[in-house]
Amino acid sequence: MTPDGLRARLVVTRPSFALDVTLEAAPGEVVALLGPNGAGKTTALRALAGLTALSGGSRITLDGEPLHTTAAERRRIGMVFQDYLLFPHLSALDNVAFGPRCHGASKAEARRTAAALLERVGLAEHAAAKPRRLSGGQAQRVALARALAVHPRLLLLDEPLAALDAHTRLEIRSQLRRHLADFDGATVLVTHDPLDAMVLADRLVVVEQGAVVQQGAPAEVARRPRTDYVARLVGLNLYRGMADGARVTVGELLFSTSEHLEGPAFVAFPPAAVALYRSRPDGSPRNLWQATIEGIERHGDNVRVHLDGLIAAFADITPAAVADLDLAPGQQVWASVKATETHAYPA
Amino acid sequence: MTSSASPSPDRAPSRGPDRAPSRGGPAGRRDSPRRVTGRLPWMLLVPAVLGLAFLVLPLAGLLVRAPWPTLLQRLAEPQVLQALRLSLVTASIATAVCLVLGVPLAWLLARVSFPGRRVVRALVTVPLVLPPVVGGVALLLLLGRRGLLGQWLESTFGLTLPFTSAGVVVAEAFVAMPFLVISVEGALRGADQRFEEAAATLGASRWTVFRRVTLPLIMPGIVAGAVLCWARALGEFGATITFAGNFPGTTQTMPLAVYLALETEPEAAIVLSLVLLAVSVIILASLRDRWVNTP
Numbered sequence: 001m002t003p004d005g006l007r008a009r010l011v012v013t014r015p016s017f018a019l020d021v022t023l024e025a026a027p028g029e030v031v032a033l034l035g036p037n038g039a040g041k042t043t044a045l046r047a048l049a050g051l052t053a054l055s056g057g058s059r060i061t062l063d064g065e066p067l068h069t070t071a072a073e074r075r076r077i078g079m080v081f082q083d084y085l086l087f088p089h090l091s092a093l094d095n096v097a098f099g100p101r102c103h104g105a106s107k108a109e110a111r112r113t114a115a116a117l118l119e120r121v122g123l124a125e126h127a128a129a130k131p132r133r134l135s136g137g138q139a140q141r142v143a144l145a146r147a148l149a150v151h152p153r154l155l156l157l158d159e160p161l162a163a164l165d166a167h168t169r170l171e172i173r174s175q176l177r178r179h180l181a182d183f184d185g186a187t188v189l190v191t192h193d194p195l196d197a198m199v200l201a202d203r204l205v206v207v208e209q210g211a212v213v214q215q216g217a218p219a220e221v222a223r224r225p226r227t228d229y230v231a232r233l234v235g236l237n238l239y240r241g242m243a244d245g246a247r248v249t250v251g252e253l254l255f256s257t258s259e260h261l262e263g264p265a266f267v268a269f270p271p272a273a274v275a276l277y278r279s280r281p282d283g284s285p286r287n288l289w290q291a292t293i294e295g296i297e298r299h300g301d302n303v304r305v306h307l308d309g310l311i312a313a314f315a316d317i318t319p320a321a322v323a324d325l326d327l328a329p330g331q332q333v334w335a336s337v338k339a340t341e342t343h344a345y346p347a
Numbered sequence: 348m349t350s351s352a353s354p355s356p357d358r359a360p361s362r363g364p365d366r367a368p369s370r371g372g373p374a375g376r377r378d379s380p381r382r383v384t385g386r387l388p389w390m391l392l393v394p395a396v397l398g399l400a401f402l403v404l405p406l407a408g409l410l411v412r413a414p415w416p417t418l419l420q421r422l423a424e425p426q427v428l429q430a431l432r433l434s435l436v437t438a439s440i441a442t443a444v445c446l447v448l449g450v451p452l453a454w455l456l457a458r459v460s461f462p463g464r465r466v467v468r469a470l471v472t473v474p475l476v477l478p479p480v481v482g483g484v485a486l487l488l489l490l491g492r493r494g495l496l497g498q499w500l501e502s503t504f505g506l507t508l509p510f511t512s513a514g515v516v517v518a519e520a521f522v523a524m525p526f527l528v529i530s531v532e533g534a535l536r537g538a539d540q541r542f543e544e545a546a547a548t549l550g551a552s553r554w555t556v557f558r559r560v561t562l563p564l565i566m567p568g569i570v571a572g573a574v575l576c577w578a579r580a581l582g583e584f585g586a587t588i589t590f591a592g593n594f595p596g597t598t599q600t601m602p603l604a605v606y607l608a609l610e611t612e613p614e615a616a617i618v619l620s621l622v623l624l625a626v627s628v629i630i631l632a633s634l635r636d637r638w639v640n641t642p
Contacts, residue, residue, distance in 0.1 A: 085545040089563040099549035
């Protein structure tokens with residue numbers, strides 16, 4: 001138990017919505033809150049910032065000091081908003097200098113701090129520009145500099161890359177990663193993009209319907225999803241069943257797996273591991289089931305086939321295979337997946 | 348206007364020829380889906396033109412009947428200059444008073460939720476619909492020498508407001524402040540409050556947020572409100588004459604002078620009216636972009 005970093009239990013109760021999550025972030029650690037829209041990620045972030053009122057049972061400590069009893073303007077936080085919210089009437093420099101000024105720095109001092117930070121994010125030559133003259137990527141970096149200018153112990157990022165186009169996003173993502181690595185306080189970032197979360201965060205906290213459903217290192221979450229939402233995000237087929245040694249029963253289906261388990265278990269396999277046949281293939285009846293084609297769509301270079309039947313599944317096959325098998329929605333096919341590609345873990 | 352200057356090839360040529368045969372029928376019209384329009388209904392057109400004439404003709408009459416050759420000479424008359432100066436000074440001071448009191452009031456109405464806020468908002472707008480003479484009587488009852496507050500003001504500070512220039516300012520501010528409050532409150536409601544949240548996360552107190560973020564963001568609304576407020580104060584008649592009287596030099600503002608001159612010296616009334624009309628036109632022109640052209 002160290003008093004360092006962020007420890008929070010956030011409870012927000014509204015008539016149509018309830019949030020109850022526990023969050024921890026060590027100094028220097030980047031925690032990503034990942035979840036579908038409306039899961040409560042942004043509410044959690046706003047609660048940390050003091051912009052949304054917390055309900056009873058909530059508690060936030062930052063470096064051992066209580067935060068939930070502190071007004072927003074007295075919290076040692078920096079926040080980057082989704083659409084940045086740079087003050088339109090102030091230059092980039094004065095936007096960044098705003099925080100230091102509020103913390104009692106003299107005008108010259110605040111501007112020196114701001115200029116150094118703009119330099120650090122590579123925007124020294126845009127210091128005099130008004131926000132409307134900045135591109136999306138530049139505005140994002142000014143917003144980051146503005147948040148860092150108050151020397152926060154907790155940095156909050158709300159969908160920091162969502163407002164950027166694909167090309168800028170790539171570049172800003174790697175820059176942001178670098179700046180977050182330099183930052184010595186705790187960071188909580190909210191995103192619905194698994195790639196942003198994987199690249200930027202040391203730890204993922206998946207929130208669905210106001211509750212934490214899974215957390216862990218990005219690689220761990222990607223390998224062992226525990227909800228359908230996470231499975232979809234990381235691109236795996238996921239089922240819950242009962243394990244008995246190297247077999248897992250999912251409904252009426254029996255999966256052979258490479259792991260040995262007992263009791264409730266998850267089975268996961270990538271769509272690319274699913275093979276489709278027009279007629280029942282010979283051999284083991286394990287990992288084999290009959291399915292109906294629900295839909296066919298393009299997926300990268302391959303074709304993603306949506307299967308329904310005993311279990312719903314995605315299968316990724318080549319366009320050539322689609323032509324060979326003459327697949328069409330509504331058709332009956334046989335699907336199988338190799339035991340070596342099937343991954344089982346305790347539920 | 349700008350589209351004719353743009354080199355856009357698909358727009359410019361379609362303009363001219365498209366308009367001419369439009370009566371001929373739909374033949375050849377393949378681009379822009381134009382609304383089908385019939386003849387203008389005279390039931391609407393006639394009253395519309397009459398309404399326009401009703402609004403414009405009196406002003407035109409003012410211009411036609413103005414004693415142009417002697418205009419400058421009449422403007423330079425001491426009474427006119429006196430009334431003009433008094434009007435400009437009192438209206439400006441009244442506007443300043445309205446700004447100092449009205450902007451915080453608008454902020455309170457827009458940003459702080461308190462019980463009875465709707466009632467307060469309704470009260471603020473009362474002077475807007477109240478006959479100004481009634482406002483003047485009400486002011487007398489409160490601030491007059493025998494008034495609830497006026498008595499105390501006189502006994503404690505030796506201050507009397509009625510029938511003084513300060514009284515003119517009070518009457519004008521009373522009538523004009525709702526214009527400012529409503530305009531600023533609208534601007535506050537329209538301003539994105541998340542900027543204020545962003546400022547709070549940067550450590551700004553509510554006062555700093557107001558001063559350094561809110562105020563600059565709503566400045567256009569404040570300016571528009573102040574101009575409207577000033578114009579209303581300048582034209583104030585009823586409350587002024589009731590509360591402050593009609594003493595040349597101290598309380599006789601332009602509208603009062605116009606009214607008085609109409610009985611004794613109609614040409615002078617016209618000249619004074621022209622000045623007020625000119626001021627109105629200038630105000631309208633300065634607010635053109637904000638109020639007239641916005642849909």
